[in-house]
Amino acid sequence: MSANRTEIYRVDIEITAPVYDTEVTARVADAVTNIFPNADLEESLGEIRAEAHSMEQFSELLHRQEILDTARGEFFSNREGQIFSFALKKQAAFENRVNFSVGEPDELGEIAVRVRVDEPTLEEYVDHVAPPTEDGRPVDG
Numbered sequence: 001m002s003a004n005r006t007e008i009y010r011v012d013i014e015i016t017a018p019v020y021d022t023e024v025t026a027r028v029a030d031a032v033t034n035i036f037p038n039a040d041l042e043e044s045l046g047e048i049r050a051e052a053h054s055m056e057q058f059s060e061l062l063h064r065q066e067i068l069d070t071a072r073g074e075f076f077s078n079r080e081g082q083i084f085s086f087a088l089k090k091q092a093a094f095e096n097r098v099n100f101s102v103g104e105p106d107e108l109g110e111i112a113v114r115v116r117v118d119e120p121t122l123e124e125y126v127d128h129v130a131p132p133t134e135d136g137r138p139v140d141g
Helices: 025-035 056-065 067-075 089-092 122-127
Strands: 010-018 039-046 047-052 082-091 110-119
Touching: 025 039, 025 047, 025 056, 025 089, 025 122, 039 082, 047 067, 056 067, 056 082, 067 082, 067 122, 082 089, 089 110, 110 122
Parallel strands: none
Antiparallel strands: 010 047, 010 110, 039 047, 082 110
């Protein structure tokens, strides 16, 4: 095996978001695809479910918004084995922004995300999506 840094990531991402009576389903679908553009969406009554295998756009947004440390904290504090989960505010996702939902539930509901890492390890995948930072700048390991 060569020593190049091209990692193969095998992850399964489950995304669910409630669709309230006051909302347009397509708009909630847009909120999900703004963050996870490669997600396969399925609409059911009152809910959108999606499956994805990449967090590239999500990672890009974390870098752009400079919230890598916040993201790492969320991922590691909601971890069980090779699975980590987090919730995103739907309103921010409508606006192509990542805003973690912590504390009070959002009135518009939340986009719930559950990530299972098959390869490599959860830590390595988190480092890929949200690298550690030093003085607010990503540190390449």
